[in-house]
Amino acid sequence: MSIPNLLRTASLLIGSFLFGAASAQHDGHDHATHDHVDVVDSTVASVVAADSDAPKLALEEAEHGGRFDAGKLIMGHIGDEHGWHLWGHTTLPLPIIVYNTERGVSIFSSGHFDHGHKTYGGYMIHEGSIVATKDADGTDVHHATIDEPLTKATWDISITKNVLSLFISLAILLFVFINVAKAYTRRAGQAPTGFQNMVEPIILFVRDDVAKSAIGPRYMTFMPYLLTAFFFIFLNNLLGLVPFFPGGANLTGNIAVTLVLALITFIIVTVKGNKHYWQHILAMPGVPGWVLFILTPVEILGMFLKPFVLMIRLFANITAGHIIALSFFSLIFVFGETNAGAGYGVSVMSLAFTVFMTMLELLVAFIQAYVFTFLSAMYIGAAVEEPHHH
Amino acid sequence: MLLASLVEPSFGLIFWMTLSFLIVLFILAKFAWKPILNGLKEREASIADALNEAKKAREENANMMAKNEDLMRQAREERELLLKEARDIRDREIAGAKAKAKAEGDALLARAREEIRNEKNAAITEMKNQVAELSILVAERILKEKLGDAAAQKALVDKVIGEADLRKS
Amino acid sequence: MSDPIRRLPRRTRSGYNSYLRFTGLGLTMVGIILVFCFIGYWLDRILAWKYPVFTIVLSLLGIAGSMAYLFKETGKRDQHHFRA
Numbered sequence: 001m002s003i004p005n006l007l008r009t010a011s012l013l014i015g016s017f018l019f020g021a022a023s024a025q026h027d028g029h030d031h032a033t034h035d036h037v038d039v040v041d042s043t044v045a046s047v048v049a050a051d052s053d054a055p056k057l058a059l060e061e062a063e064h065g066g067r068f069d070a071g072k073l074i075m076g077h078i079g080d081e082h083g084w085h086l087w088g089h090t091t092l093p094l095p096i097i098v099y100n101t102e103r104g105v106s107i108f109s110s111g112h113f114d115h116g117h118k119t120y121g122g123y124m125i126h127e128g129s130i131v132a133t134k135d136a137d138g139t140d141v142h143h144a145t146i147d148e149p150l151t152k153a154t155w156d157i158s159i160t161k162n163v164l165s166l167f168i169s170l171a172i173l174l175f176v177f178i179n180v181a182k183a184y185t186r187r188a189g190q191a192p193t194g195f196q197n198m199v200e201p202i203i204l205f206v207r208d209d210v211a212k213s214a215i216g217p218r219y220m221t222f223m224p225y226l227l228t229a230f231f232f233i234f235l236n237n238l239l240g241l242v243p244f245f246p247g248g249a250n251l252t253g254n255i256a257v258t259l260v261l262a263l264i265t266f267i268i269v270t271v272k273g274n275k276h277y278w279q280h281i282l283a284m285p286g287v288p289g290w291v292l293f294i295l296t297p298v299e300i301l302g303m304f305l306k307p308f309v310l311m312i313r314l315f316a317n318i319t320a321g322h323i324i325a326l327s328f329f330s331l332i333f334v335f336g337e338t339n340a341g342a343g344y345g346v347s348v349m350s351l352a353f354t355v356f357m358t359m360l361e362l363l364v365a366f367i368q369a370y371v372f373t374f375l376s377a378m379y380i381g382a383a384v385e386e387p388h389h390h
Numbered sequence: 391m392l393l394a395s396l397v398e399p400s401f402g403l404i405f406w407m408t409l410s411f412l413i414v415l416f417i418l419a420k421f422a423w424k425p426i427l428n429g430l431k432e433r434e435a436s437i438a439d440a441l442n443e444a445k446k447a448r449e450e451n452a453n454m455m456a457k458n459e460d461l462m463r464q465a466r467e468e469r470e471l472l473l474k475e476a477r478d479i480r481d482r483e484i485a486g487a488k489a490k491a492k493a494e495g496d497a498l499l500a501r502a503r504e505e506i507r508n509e510k511n512a513a514i515t516e517m518k519n520q521v522a523e524l525s526i527l528v529a530e531r532i533l534k535e536k537l538g539d540a541a542a543q544k545a546l547v548d549k550v551i552g553e554a555d556l557r558k559s
Numbered sequence: 560m561s562d563p564i565r566r567l568p569r570r571t572r573s574g575y576n577s578y579l580r581f582t583g584l585g586l587t588m589v590g591i592i593l594v595f596c597f598i599g600y601w602l603d604r605i606l607a608w609k610y611p612v613f614t615i616v617l618s619l620l621g622i623a624g625s626m627a628y629l630f631k632e633t634g635k636r637d638q639h640h641f642r643a
Contacts, residue, residue, distance in 0.1 A: 080400065097402075129400070157402040166407060170414045177422035184429030203426060223427060224419035232411070256399035260407040284631065291627060298591055298624035299631075305590040309583045319396065374579055 070330035077243075078250040078322050080162045082125060083110040086245055091115065094159045098123055098130055101153040110158070112137075119144050123154070130156045165249030166257070169236050177231070199231075206230050206373060214377035215384065222380050225268065229261055230373040237318060237365030241358060252368070253318035255311065262311035265376040266304070273383040306379055310372060317368050325357035524554045584632055588625035595621025 084092040093111035100106070103122065112120035119139045123130050126141065132150035135143075159167075176195065183196050192200050211219035211226050236257075239247035251257050279285065281299040283292060331350045336343025528550045532543070599617030606613070 075396075079396065080403065155401060157405050159406075160400075160402060162403050163406045166403075166410060170410055174414060174417060174422075177418055177426070181422040181425040181429075185425045188429055188432060190433075200430070203430065207427070207430075220427070224423045225415060227423050228411075228415045228418050254399075254403060255397055256403035257407050259399050260404055260411060263408075264411075294620060294624045295627045295631065298628045301591050301594055301624075302587055302628060305587045305594075306583060308590065309586040312586065313583070315397075371579060371582065375583055378580060 070327065070334060073330055074323050074326045077248070077326055078253055078319055079128065080160050080249075080254065081128065082113065082130070082158055082160050083115070084161045084164060084245070084249075092245075094161065094164060096123070096130065096158045097156075099155040099157065100132065100150065102150065103132075117141055122150075130154065130158065162249050162251055162254055162257075165236075165239065165246075165251050168246055169232065169239055169251065172235060173228070173231055202230075202234075203227065210370070210374050210377050214374060215381040218384055219377075221272075222268065222377065225264065226373050226377055229264075229376065230369050233261070233314065233372055234365060234369035237368060238362075240318065240322065241361055241365065250319065250322055253315055253322055255315045258311040258315040261314070261372070262307040265310060265379060266307040268376075269307075269379045269383045270303075272380065274386075276385060276387045277383045306375075310375055314368055314372050317364060321357070321361045321364050325354055325361060328353040328357060524551075527554065581633070584629065588629060591625040591628060592618065592621040595624065 082096060083094050086092055093109045096106070096108050096110050096113075098106045098121075106121050106123070108121055112118070113125055116125040117140060118124070118137075119133050119135050119141060120137050122132060122134065124133050124135075124139075124141050124144055125131075126146060132147045132154050133139075133144045134147050134150075135145065176199070180196055180199055183193065187193070206227055207219070207223060210230070211223055215222060233252050236251040240250050240252060242248060281303060282296060284295055284299070287295060328350050332343055332347040335346040528547065531550050532546060596614065596618040599611075599614035602613040602617070603611045
């Protein structure tokens with residue numbers, strides 16, 4: 001096992017302690033039926049002081065009558081939030097951008113929401129999403145009323161944790177690959193060096209094992225999309241495994257992100273589909289009419305279902321992986337609540353499982369990026385395939 | 391409600407994802423993937439070229455070697471041929487000389503034999519002549535003497551024969 | 560002496576690629592059946608016949624369709640093998 005992998009695993013574990021402590025502390029205080037945003041915005045100051053001793057904290061909290069909620073911990077990790085919880089009580093405020101057809105555009109910092117407890121600018125956070133209200137600024141959300149018609153007219157394009165993470169990952173992609181490209185032009189024809197060495201095998205893999213093998217001779221047109229999609233998914237899968245700041249957002253496990261990726265594949269397939277492709281969908285040659293009666297609707301359905309499956313698979317795999325890893329981890333606190341000894345005993349097993357799951361996730365990070373790009377390439381390949389002469 | 395928020399794509403993220411991903415896709419396509427893929431292709435082409443060239447060079451080398459060997463073999467063959475020719479010539483010369491010598495000897499012998507025969511013939515002729523002369527002489531003397539008694543006749547013959555110096559005649 | 564070009568790492572289609580081609584198939588088939596069922600259910604709700612004819616017929620059609628789709632997809636891959 002290589003050292004970077006170990007470091008990543010270690011960082012996940014330490015970060016998980018942080019998250020675990022924060023959420024374990026949370027419920028002891030208030031809001032029995034609160035939204036998951038609060039999980040990470042808990043109002044416990046002691047967390048910062050002793051974050052490395054999370055199991056003990058969780059146990060102490062249990063003694064004070066608090067209850068550990070594994071569901072909230074997990075949802076907090078894989079969900080989205082306005083403002084990025086960094087550690088303990090520290091949250092990075094992010095810009096809220098809301099467009100309302102009646103009120104127009106409002107831009108302000110998420111800090112004004114006071115961790116989702118207050119209203120601001122006629123908006124507040126309810127169950128993780130921004131809703132409109134007519135109450136004055138600074139009203140406690142529990143006393144504020146949601147204005148349904150205005151909420152329906154509200155379009156939230158805030159820079160949330162996931163959006164910021166998206167920007168960061170795209171910036172990393174731009175930085176890395178433009179630099180690598182420079183190396184290629186500067187050292188044309190020479191052996192790769194440094195970072196080139198790291199990405200070149202993957203680029204070759206995408207080119208030869210994904211594009212060439214699935215699309216065929218006209219693979220070059222689709223290389224930019226396949227490469228961008230592969231590295232985007234791969235990088236974000238990895239960032240999702242890093243529990244602290246630049247990582248930690250579960251971007252490829254977010255259905256909006258996989259939706260857009262699958263949609264791009266769908267558009268490419270539909271736009272680039274040739275006569276042969278449409279013929280096979282609308283009227284499969286060599287198939288009797290009564291079979292076509294059922295096959296054609298099925299094919300048309302399949303046209304949409306293929307990218308849909310693509311979207312679901314990536315989302316489900318990444319989210320499930322995170323849920324399982326975090327569940328194993330949560331076991332420590334769940335058992336710890338009943339008995340301190342059991343908590344420590346289970347923590348050994350739990351840590352072992354979490355480490356194992358994280359290793360598995362590293363593999364899954366690559367495999368899912370590969371599967372998504374390969375299946376995209378396959379659908380594209382089927383769309384641009386020239387008719388064969390049998 | 392938490393699960394719903396998980397499977398329900400949020401509008402804001404779709405918006406930002408579409409916008410920023412497409413922008414990055416175009417930037418990367420133009421400024422990263424194009425040079426990278428071209429660079430890779432060029433390098434592969436140059437490596438393939440180099441390998442081809444090396445192969446060609448090696449083939450040429452092998453060709454040269456083969457040619458050299460051919461030349462060597464040719465030279466060897468030529469030498470062999472020359473040597474063989476020389477041997478042949480020598481053998482022929484020797485054989486010729488031998489034959490000539492033999493013929494000369496034979497001729498000499500033949501001449502000698504001829505001469506001997508001639509001499510012999512001449513001697514025989516000479517002897518015949520002398521015998522004839524002697525016979526005549528003997529006959530003459532016999533005739534001259536009286537051919538009284540037999541003893542005297544015999545003595546006479548012996549005397550005549552003894553007087554005839556065969557060698558002097 | 561082996562050919563140096565031959566000795567380069569030749570990238571052939573990996574074996575597991577062919578299995579990957581079918582990973583989406585199961586979910587797509589389930590999707591087809593579900594969509595057909597849903598359309599049948601929706602039609603029955605609108606038309607409100609005595610018996611849920613459309614739900615039954617369309618769900619059966621969906622199963623048949625998903626089977627046809629399965630045969631088509633697997634058959635197609637055998638015929639049209641990809642040029643690596």
